[in-house]
Amino acid sequence: MTRPTEKEIGAVASAAGVPVETQVAARIGNSIGPAFEGFAAIAGTLPFDLEPSTFTLVQTEKAVR
Amino acid sequence: MRTEPALMSLTAVARAIADKQFSSREVTQSCLDRIAKWQPHLNAFMAIEADEALRAADAADAALAKGGRRGPLHGVPLAHKDMYYEAGKVVTCGSRIRRDFVAKTTSTALQRLKDAGTIRLGSLQMAEFAYGPTGHNAHFGPVHNPFGLDHVTGGSSSGSGSAVAARLTFAALGSDTGGSIRMPAHFCGVTGLKTTVGRISRAGAMPLSQSLDTVGPLARTVEDCAVLLGLMAGADPADPTALAEAVPDYVAATAQPMKGVTIGVPSAFYVDDLDSEVAGALDATIAAFRREGANIVQVDLPDQRQLSSAAQLVLAVEAAAFHKRWMIERPQDYGPQVMMRLQNGLAIPGVTYLEAMRWRGPALAAHNAATSKVDAVIAPVSPVPAPTIIESDVGGSPGADAVLQRLTRFTRPINYLGLPSLAIPSGFTKSGLPVGLQLIGRSFDEPTILRIGAAFQRSTDFHEKVPQLP
Numbered sequence: 001m002t003r004p005t006e007k008e009i010g011a012v013a014s015a016a017g018v019p020v021e022t023q024v025a026a027r028i029g030n031s032i033g034p035a036f037e038g039f040a041a042i043a044g045t046l047p048f049d050l051e052p053s054t055f056t057l058v059q060t061e062k063a064v065r
Numbered sequence: 066m067r068t069e070p071a072l073m074s075l076t077a078v079a080r081a082i083a084d085k086q087f088s089s090r091e092v093t094q095s096c097l098d099r100i101a102k103w104q105p106h107l108n109a110f111m112a113i114e115a116d117e118a119l120r121a122a123d124a125a126d127a128a129l130a131k132g133g134r135r136g137p138l139h140g141v142p143l144a145h146k147d148m149y150y151e152a153g154k155v156v157t158c159g160s161r162i163r164r165d166f167v168a169k170t171t172s173t174a175l176q177r178l179k180d181a182g183t184i185r186l187g188s189l190q191m192a193e194f195a196y197g198p199t200g201h202n203a204h205f206g207p208v209h210n211p212f213g214l215d216h217v218t219g220g221s222s223s224g225s226g227s228a229v230a231a232r233l234t235f236a237a238l239g240s241d242t243g244g245s246i247r248m249p250a251h252f253c254g255v256t257g258l259k260t261t262v263g264r265i266s267r268a269g270a271m272p273l274s275q276s277l278d279t280v281g282p283l284a285r286t287v288e289d290c291a292v293l294l295g296l297m298a299g300a301d302p303a304d305p306t307a308l309a310e311a312v313p314d315y316v317a318a319t320a321q322p323m324k325g326v327t328i329g330v331p332s333a334f335y336v337d338d339l340d341s342e343v344a345g346a347l348d349a350t351i352a353a354f355r356r357e358g359a360n361i362v363q364v365d366l367p368d369q370r371q372l373s374s375a376a377q378l379v380l381a382v383e384a385a386a387f388h389k390r391w392m393i394e395r396p397q398d399y400g401p402q403v404m405m406r407l408q409n410g411l412a413i414p415g416v417t418y419l420e421a422m423r424w425r426g427p428a429l430a431a432h433n434a435a436t437s438k439v440d441a442v443i444a445p446v447s448p449v450p451a452p453t454i455i456e457s458d459v460g461g462s463p464g465a466d467a468v469l470q471r472l473t474r475f476t477r478p479i480n481y482l483g484l485p486s487l488a489i490p491s492g493f494t495k496s497g498l499p500v501g502l503q504l505i506g507r508s509f510d511e512p513t514i515l516r517i518g519a520a521f522q523r524s525t526d527f528h529e530k531v532p533q534l535p
Binding site: 004008009012013016017018020024025027028029031032034035036037038039041042043044046050051052053054055056057058059060061 | 261262263308310368370371373374375377378381385389392393405406408409411412413414417420421423424425426427429430433483508509
């Protein structure tokens with residue numbers, strides 16, 4: 001997963017109902033792009049059988065030392 | 066000579082009022098006197114309600130005289146970040162859009178503090194919609210750091226950090242979505258507690274990110290934070306995401322010695338590229354922990370950059386979703402920096418957002434496995450002490466974006482994992498700016514980080530330093 005292009009950002013923003021100009025899309029790409037790159041190693045790797053409440057379950061597990 | 070009541074801790078002043086050493090009016094007047102002196106320099110308050118506060122103080126004194134102590138904080142005046150709804154009060158959320166918004170309900174956290182007997186001094190400044198890490202605010206001006214008026218307070222709980230540090234309020238509610246309690250605590254030399262996600266109800270608190278938002282206190286001591294947490298924590302019918310985990314005796318935890326705890330020092334990320342004075346404070350604090358009997362070990366944490374990236378994706382989308390209507394209808398009413406941050410959320414597809422959310426459980430499990438042999442992890446809150454207001458002004462300084470990115474790198478991963486983290490004053494730079502460190506605990510294990518922090522404060526006096534006006 002790489003940082004989105006201006007064109008992709010424009011399309012996603014329009015679909016979200018808040019269209020942005022090309023210049024704004026470029027700025028957004030520079031700002032949020034590093035987060036896409038940082039998450040790239042995780043994206044597309046998560047198992048199918050991951051319970052939706054996994055976070056809360058892990059959170060409330062009693063710690064075992 | 067009697068002590069100036071405003072200089073006392075929350076715990077001490079509550080005891081002094083209960084014992085009738087000071088009346089609530091004397092205490093409230095002492096705070097108001099300091100506010101009058103400092104507010105023109107700090108811009109920490111959004112609203113000062115002097116007459117109402119004094120009337121409430123008189124009522125508290127009259128009730129106490131008749132044996133009607135309302136709760137453990139009877140008659141103690143406080144002010145909070147201006148995002149906690151109080152029925153009938155204007156709650157600006159630091160914004161132009163909500164400049165005249167009058168709340169119809171009272172937030173659960175605030176109501177629980179009122180039930181404990183606190184009275185209201187006014188409301189505190191904050192970053193617009195809690196979406197900024199420095200203390201800048203395009204509509205109401207920047208909040209200034211009491212330890213260096215040209216420096217930022219950190220945000221988004223900017224007024225909370227500044228007012229607690231200057232002894233204008235004994236404590237203040239903040240909120241922490243990406244570091245907004247811990248950074249003002251670090252930059253302003255106060256104690257700040259980011260609580261576990263689900264520990265304190267968020268009902269009636271302005272939302273920024275439903276997955277990451279947490280309510281917590283900034284105060285002068287760890288013990289004060291423990292008192293406030295004990296009053297606010299627990300289930301709430303108005304917010305089912307506040308879990309029914311048992312509420313332990315947090316104050317009792319602060320009386321425990323440090324001896325016997327094991328504290329992890331990260332082998333990477335949190336120790337990289339530190340300002341030399343922050344690194345010095347970290348080393349000195351670790352040495353102090355050892356002297357107090359803690360066992361110090363190195364921990365290898367999972368990749369924190371991935372956590373930080375996931376946090377950014379989640380926050381950006383959720384914030385944009387909350388603000389979408391106003392982004393369409395009132396774009397001109399946002400400050401330019403906040404609008405730009407909100408627009409970032411428009412670029413993230415739904416599948417990417419949900420992947421970032423789905424990874425949260427496995428990421429927390431991996432963190433728990435990596436820290437299974439320690440009670441808490443110590444880390445800097447930020448790699449640097451407070452930058453100046455000018456150098457961190459994104460609208461005015463060309464290098465400000467880089468400054469801002471650096472500020473929040475050590476706080477965001479903890480929000481993604483939903484963990485509690487206690488920021489404690491740990492030193493001062495040569496130029497007199499505070500340096501804080503964070504103790505990161507396990508989910509719902511606030512007692513352990515409060516225990517470590519309180520033991521540290523019993524052997525140090527960084528938290529007692531009172532700023533002076535130049």
